[in-house]
Amino acid sequence: MPLVVQKYGGSSLADAESIKRVARRIVDTRKAGNQVCVVVSAMGDTTDELLDLADAVSPAPPERELDMLLTAGERMSMALVSMAIANLGDSARSFTGSQAGVITDDAHGKARIIDVTPGRITDALAKGHIVIVAGFQGVSQNTKEITTLGRGGSDTTAVALAAALNADVCEIYTDVDGIFTADPRIVPTAHKVDRISNEEMQEMAASGAKVLMLRCVEYARRFNLPIHVRSSFSYREGTWVYPAVEGEDDVEAPIIAGVAHDPSEAKITVVGVKDTPGSAAAIFNLISQQQVNIDMIVQNVSAVATGKTDVSFTLPKTDGQRAVQALQDAKDALGFESLQYDDQIGKLSLIGSGMRSHPGVSATFFQALADAGINIEMITTSEIRVSVVTRGDLLDDAVRAVHTAFGLDSSDGEAVVYGGTGR
Amino acid sequence: MPLVVQKYGGSSLADAESIKRVARRIVDTRKAGNQVCVVVSAMGDTTDELLDLADAVSPAPPERELDMLLTAGERMSMALVSMAIANLGDSARSFTGSQAGVITDDAHGKARIIDVTPGRITDALAKGHIVIVAGFQGVSQNTKEITTLGRGGSDTTAVALAAALNADVCEIYTDVDGIFTADPRIVPTAHKVDRISNEEMQEMAASGAKVLMLRCVEYARRFNLPIHVRSSFSYREGTWVYPAVEGEDDVEAPIIAGVAHDPSEAKITVVGVKDTPGSAAAIFNLISQQQVNIDMIVQNVSAVATGKTDVSFTLPKTDGQRAVQALQDAKDALGFESLQYDDQIGKLSLIGSGMRSHPGVSATFFQALADAGINIEMITTSEIRVSVVTRGDLLDDAVRAVHTAFGLDSSDGEAVVYGGTGR
Numbered sequence: 001m002p003l004v005v006q007k008y009g010g011s012s013l014a015d016a017e018s019i020k021r022v023a024r025r026i027v028d029t030r031k032a033g034n035q036v037c038v039v040v041s042a043m044g045d046t047t048d049e050l051l052d053l054a055d056a057v058s059p060a061p062p063e064r065e066l067d068m069l070l071t072a073g074e075r076m077s078m079a080l081v082s083m084a085i086a087n088l089g090d091s092a093r094s095f096t097g098s099q100a101g102v103i104t105d106d107a108h109g110k111a112r113i114i115d116v117t118p119g120r121i122t123d124a125l126a127k128g129h130i131v132i133v134a135g136f137q138g139v140s141q142n143t144k145e146i147t148t149l150g151r152g153g154s155d156t157t158a159v160a161l162a163a164a165l166n167a168d169v170c171e172i173y174t175d176v177d178g179i180f181t182a183d184p185r186i187v188p189t190a191h192k193v194d195r196i197s198n199e200e201m202q203e204m205a206a207s208g209a210k211v212l213m214l215r216c217v218e219y220a221r222r223f224n225l226p227i228h229v230r231s232s233f234s235y236r237e238g239t240w241v242y243p244a245v246e247g248e249d250d251v252e253a254p255i256i257a258g259v260a261h262d263p264s265e266a267k268i269t270v271v272g273v274k275d276t277p278g279s280a281a282a283i284f285n286l287i288s289q290q291q292v293n294i295d296m297i298v299q300n301v302s303a304v305a306t307g308k309t310d311v312s313f314t315l316p317k318t319d320g321q322r323a324v325q326a327l328q329d330a331k332d333a334l335g336f337e338s339l340q341y342d343d344q345i346g347k348l349s350l351i352g353s354g355m356r357s358h359p360g361v362s363a364t365f366f367q368a369l370a371d372a373g374i375n376i377e378m379i380t381t382s383e384i385r386v387s388v389v390t391r392g393d394l395l396d397d398a399v400r401a402v403h404t405a406f407g408l409d410s411s412d413g414e415a416v417v418y419g420g421t422g423r
Numbered sequence: 424m425p426l427v428v429q430k431y432g433g434s435s436l437a438d439a440e441s442i443k444r445v446a447r448r449i450v451d452t453r454k455a456g457n458q459v460c461v462v463v464s465a466m467g468d469t470t471d472e473l474l475d476l477a478d479a480v481s482p483a484p485p486e487r488e489l490d491m492l493l494t495a496g497e498r499m500s501m502a503l504v505s506m507a508i509a510n511l512g513d514s515a516r517s518f519t520g521s522q523a524g525v526i527t528d529d530a531h532g533k534a535r536i537i538d539v540t541p542g543r544i545t546d547a548l549a550k551g552h553i554v555i556v557a558g559f560q561g562v563s564q565n566t567k568e569i570t571t572l573g574r575g576g577s578d579t580t581a582v583a584l585a586a587a588l589n590a591d592v593c594e595i596y597t598d599v600d601g602i603f604t605a606d607p608r609i610v611p612t613a614h615k616v617d618r619i620s621n622e623e624m625q626e627m628a629a630s631g632a633k634v635l636m637l638r639c640v641e642y643a644r645r646f647n648l649p650i651h652v653r654s655s656f657s658y659r660e661g662t663w664v665y666p667a668v669e670g671e672d673d674v675e676a677p678i679i680a681g682v683a684h685d686p687s688e689a690k691i692t693v694v695g696v697k698d699t700p701g702s703a704a705a706i707f708n709l710i711s712q713q714q715v716n717i718d719m720i721v722q723n724v725s726a727v728a729t730g731k732t733d734v735s736f737t738l739p740k741t742d743g744q745r746a747v748q749a750l751q752d753a754k755d756a757l758g759f760e761s762l763q764y765d766d767q768i769g770k771l772s773l774i775g776s777g778m779r780s781h782p783g784v785s786a787t788f789f790q791a792l793a794d795a796g797i798n799i800e801m802i803t804t805s806e807i808r809v810s811v812v813t814r815g816d817l818l819d820d821a822v823r824a825v826h827t828a829f830g831l832d833s834s835d836g837e838a839v840v841y842g843g844t845g846r
Binding site for chain 1: 439442443446473476477479480481482483484485487488489491492494495496498499501502503505506507509510515516517
């Protein structure tokens with residue numbers, strides 16, 4: 001019997017009516033002849049309400065206790081979904097992350113799954129039950145403490161369980177119809193992609209696309225697991241994120257998978273760094289000690305006459321002030337002249353595995369931006385991605401120009417439903 | 424170092440401010456030189472809200488899933504109390520019932536504690552942490568499922584942990600000042616009892632006193648554990664429920680501990696039962712098959728001429744219709760003439776271990792009721808208790824008359840705070 005893992009996000013479980021709708025869908029999947037294991041997030045705004053409560057008793061709550069608190073959210077939704085399934089005459093068993101065998105490291109609030117031992121799940125499935133698992137949570141291997149997985153954690157739970165159970169597919173239900181060629185709120189002509197390679201999806205997620213989190217995509221890629229991203233509000237097919245086949249390009253795939261954008265980054269330029277070995281290393285060691293994730297890095301050509309160079313990098317805006325302060329405090333040790341901080345930037349990325357075999361993609365990309373009068377401030381590339389930094393207030397125009405230049409605009413007038421960023 | 428187990432009920436944890444107040448109290452107890460293990464109920468109305476949610480998705484939810492849902496309530500409060508303690512600069516670790524080693528049978532919704540293996544608690548206490556445990560919940564020995572203990576479950580958790588940890592005292596914090604000689608809402612002159620024997624408390628709880636649940640008192644009695652019932656809203660001493668010392672009466676104890684009343688019962692009279700061996704057994708076997716708990720039983724003197732007798736018993740009003748229906752269905756088999764059902768009754772009990780050595784208590788009791796013009800419909804007695812059934816609308820008058828007759832009315836004008844029934 002095929003085994004389907006489904007994941008429902010908080011927006012699909014907002015209230016009792018939504019829960020009953022999801023239960024109906026799960027029972028339909030079971031009746032269609034599948035074993036079904038479902039991962040649920042907390043209902044609607046539950047997590048935010050719990051965070052408000054925590055904030056009311058302590059401005060900086062211990063992470064262990066915060067995880068204990070937040071995991072109550074998924075516990076509630078999994079029990080309610082199980083009850084709603086029972087009410088439809090089918091039988092369901094709910095399991096916490098710990099009961100489901102989701103073993104993590106001990107980094108509270110951002111734990112990583114290191115093993116899955118789903119003995120209780122396979123037992124319950126074998127007995128004919130539908131299984132409901134709390135997403136976003138696990139138990140730490142060494143300390144046996146309850147942990148949470150951080151943003152996108154329920155998607156990661158679903159993919160990890162699907163891999164451990166050797167499932168046929170992992171369905172991620174959300175409030176949008178699938179993966180789009182661009183964010184439809186910015187590009188009204190964007191259209192849903194029927195299929196996208198795992199590799200492309202990974203670049204999309206890393207470049208700002210919100211529907212699937214990067215960690216979940218990485219996990220699916222590692223285990224060669226197909227993901228079906230679809231809406232819980234319709235029965236239409238969504239987007240299949242399919243595993244790459246070794247040494248074999250997908251000849252039917254379009255050259256370009258989509259355009260991603262990210263307005264959440266800032267840029268720091270370290271001006272007048274000594275152009276000697278170790279200068280860049282010293283800067284980025286300092287930044288990494290601040291637990292700041294750097295994205296793009298550009299070092300300008302050295303001006304031979306001065307023996308000095310400028311180093312620019314992008315980072316999350318939320319980490320900006322911390323990084324600037326750390327650099328400023330180390331100015332003498334690092335020996336630079338000045339710092340520039342700019343949080344009015346936007347990042348635009350073009351993703352497509354077809355780039356590998358189609359030269360000229362970058363040229364078309366840059367020409368489209370030039371024709372739209374948009375200046376490029378930084379460029380980085382990977383094998384299947386080109387990313388640029390522009391002025392922030394021109395980012396939306398840039399996304400539309402590139403989307404059109406690569407012929408991605410939808411011509412069939414398909415109604416696009418886009419209700420949020422998903423989680 | 425002394426070890427104190429404290430239990431805080433939902434009314435003491437109604438909101439963030441209450442939680443901070445409770446945290447302060449816990450930290451004060453720790454600073455006074457005690458190890459502290461705290462059992463918490465769910466916040467305020469959380470349990471009712473969760474039950475409403477369950478009802479909205481399923482009119483008859485599976486008990487396993489209902490337990491999974493309800494246990495989220497204590498999980499939230501324990502994490503929040505821990506955070507509030509951390510915010511005061513002390514360190515706390517919260518544990519679910521399962522983590523705390525509360526092992527139960529597998530009767531979901533009304534599980535009984537069969538063992539406590541508090542290894543993680545003793546470890547945490549040894550490391551200098553304050554320990555917070557979710558009340559009302561455990562894990563079943565055979566099935567490893569999450570269970571709840573039913574009404575008064577958090578008190579029972581506290582007493583069971585106190586026994587397992589060999590604690591010096593178990594403090595039950597509630598919204599009243601302690602155990603009163605009668606319910607102060609009915610008898611304004613009722614006063615707080617400073618101490619009461621475990622045996623008396625057991626009779627009080629069984630007779631309708633709500634502050635401590637019967638199961639919790641039974642547990643404490645079995646383990647010779649002193650309980651201190653007190654208010655979380657003041658620092659006054661409450662009532663000490665002390666273990667009996669074998670073969671030794673407490674000469675300082677008052678003759679009468681208090682007057683308990685219970686308006687929640689109904690009376691069934693089975694009229695014209697054949698006065699032969701086995702008739703009563705057949706009736707009560709039938710009732711027990713309905714999972715109905717019988718309280719008082721009276722069989723009238725057999726009328727020799729007819730060879731028939733009447734059997735009366737009391738039971739919870741909520742079970743009344745079910746019991747009547749079962750008896751009616753078995754009328755032919757049981758061979759009685761008719762049934763009388765009366766839910767307009769009240770039960771009044773006088774409790775005091777001094778009765779054992781002071782004859783005349785019953786006479787004074789009956790005389791007080793006679794003087795107040797109150798008819799007695801049923802009587803039962805134990806070694807330290809006399810209970811009667813009266814008309815329901817006379818119950819409050821009866822309580823006051825008896826309270827006065829035994830000199831229990833407070834003369835010192837002590838302000839009595841009574842905010843609820845406790846849980």
